[in-house]
Amino acid sequence: MTNHAREQSYMLETEWVLYNFEEEEKEDALGSHSEKLALAFRLISTSPGVILRIVKNLRTCGDCHSMMKYVSKLTKREIVVRDMKRFHHFKNGTCSCQDY
Structure with missing residues (x-):
């Protein structure tokens, strides 16, 4: 998944990792988030x-x-994610929350 997204100019946002890790460890930590595994x-x-x-x-x-x-x-699929605050409806590369 990540490799295909990187081909489309997706870049890992490692600033979301709050621990003091090396860059490679940060990328590994982001890959194991529960919503990515569920997806x-x-x-x-x-x-x-x-x-x-x-x-x-x-x-x-x-x-x-x-x-x-x-x-x-x-x-080309619709993805609905419910987190603690809101619903996110992802469709065609956009989200209903307007990246709030």
Whole structure:
């Protein structure tokens, strides 16, 4: 997922990692966020065209938000993420929250 998004000019936003890690460790830490793992699982376990719904009990970080936008554009699927504060509807590379 990340490799395909990087081909479309996606850059990891490592400033969202709050620990004092080296740059490579920060990239690894961002890759294991629960919403990214849930997204990957839903992509491989559902057929194309199915709306992906993810619920999270914390706020979604900016990097995960950017990744969801890229994946919605790459896969041409609608992704709905519910975090602690709001619903995010990702479709064609945009989010309903207007990147709030």
